[in-house]
Amino acid sequence: MINTSEAKGYRPKEYQNFDDLRFVCDDDDPNAVVINIRPSLSDDELERAIITALKVKLAGECWWLSDKIKNELGLPKEQTTITARIGEADTIEVDVYNFGESLSDQHKAQIVNIIMTAARINNGEIIKKVKYIFIGKTDKQNELTGELTSGEATLRNNYQAIQIYPHGLRQDKHRTGLPSSFEATVAHEIGHVFGDKLLADWENEFGWKKVEQAVIAPGGRAIQKTTSQPCVSDYAAFDPAEDLSDSVAVYLLDPEVLKRIHPGKFKFLEAHLPILSEVVHVKSENKSGVDIKLPSIDNTVKYKVTRKKIM
Numbered sequence: 001m002i003n004t005s006e007a008k009g010y011r012p013k014e015y016q017n018f019d020d021l022r023f024v025c026d027d028d029d030p031n032a033v034v035i036n037i038r039p040s041l042s043d044d045e046l047e048r049a050i051i052t053a054l055k056v057k058l059a060g061e062c063w064w065l066s067d068k069i070k071n072e073l074g075l076p077k078e079q080t081t082i083t084a085r086i087g088e089a090d091t092i093e094v095d096v097y098n099f100g101e102s103l104s105d106q107h108k109a110q111i112v113n114i115i116m117t118a119a120r121i122n123n124g125e126i127i128k129k130v131k132y133i134f135i136g137k138t139d140k141q142n143e144l145t146g147e148l149t150s151g152e153a154t155l156r157n158n159y160q161a162i163q164i165y166p167h168g169l170r171q172d173k174h175r176t177g178l179p180s181s182f183e184a185t186v187a188h189e190i191g192h193v194f195g196d197k198l199l200a201d202w203e204n205e206f207g208w209k210k211v212e213q214a215v216i217a218p219g220g221r222a223i224q225k226t227t228s229q230p231c232v233s234d235y236a237a238f239d240p241a242e243d244l245s246d247s248v249a250v251y252l253l254d255p256e257v258l259k260r261i262h263p264g265k266f267k268f269l270e271a272h273l274p275i276l277s278e279v280v281h282v283k284s285e286n287k288s289g290v291d292i293k294l295p296s297i298d299n300t301v302k303y304k305v306t307r308k309k310i311m
C-alpha cells in the first residue's frame with residue numbers, strides 16, 4: 001500500500017555525508033585543505049590519521065558535515081535565500097534555514113530589514129561573515145540569565161552562522177526597549193560577529209574591568225568582568241560582549257534612541273561601524289520541502305599533509 005502522505009507531502013532530503021567525499025592528495029593545489037599529522041606515525045597509521053584529521057577539519061568548517069550540528073538541527077523545513085547588492089557590483093547572499101515552525105511574513109520582512117541595514121556597514125564587511133541564519137526547533141537555557149535563550153552566535157562562528165531559538169521568535173518588547181524581541185535578537189546576534197578587536201576597544205572605552213573573584217550568574221556561567229557605566233539593558237550589564245551586541249541592536253534598529261540615551265556608545269559605534277554603503281534588496285527566494293537546497297562542497301576534496309610536531 002502506498003503511503004500517500006509520504007509520497008505527496010514533505011520529503012526530507014539528505015545532507016552531504018563524509019561517505020560521499022573522495023579525498024585526493026594534491027600538494028600543488030593552493031586551495032587544498034591543509035592537515036597536520038604527527039611525524040611519529042607509521043605509514044600504516046598515517047592513512048587512518050589523515051581521514052580522521054580531514055573529518056575533524058571539515059566538520060569544523062562545514063556545518064552540514066558535522067554530525068553534532070545535523071543531529072541538533074535536523075533537516076530544514078523552509079529556506080529563504082536573501083540576495084542584496086552592496087554598492088555598484090558587490091553581491092551577498094544569506095540563507096535562512098528554518099528547522100522549526102513556519103516563519104511569518106513579518107519575521108521574514110524583519111530579517112531582510114536587518115540584513116539590509118547590517119550590509120550598509122563598512123561596505124558589507126560584517127554581513128559577509130553571516131552566510132547562514134538558523135531558526136532552531138528546540139529551546140535552550142541561557143547561561144547568564146538561567147531563562148530560555150533567544151539566540152546564539154559564538155558557537156556558530158566557524159560556520160558563519162547565527163541561530164535564533166523558538167523563544168527568540170517573540171514579537172513582544174525587547175529588553176532594550178526595541179519594539180520587537182525577534183528583530184532585536186537577530187540584530188544582537190549579528191553584533192556578536194564584529195570581532196575581538198572591536199570588543200577589546202569597547203571594553204576599554206566603557207569601563208569594563210576584570211573582577212577579582214568571578215561571580216556565578218543565575219544561568220551558571222562565571223562572570224569575569226564588570227562595569228559601573230550604564231548599559232542599554234540589564235542583560236548587557238552581564239558581560240562586555242552582550243553590552244556591545246545589545247548596543248549594536250539599538251544602533252542598527254533605532255539609532256536616534258541610542259544617540260539620545262547613550263551618546264558615548266552611539267559615537268563609538270558610528271566611528272567604528274559607519275553606515276555607509278548603498279544597499280539594494282535584489283530578491284528573497286522561498287523554498288520548502290524537496291525544493292530546499294542544502295549546502296555542499298565539491299565531492300572531491302583535495303588535501304595536503306604537513307608533519308609538524310604539535311607542541
Ligand SMILES: [Zn+2]
Pocket residue numbers: 188189192241242245
Ligand atoms: Zn549575546
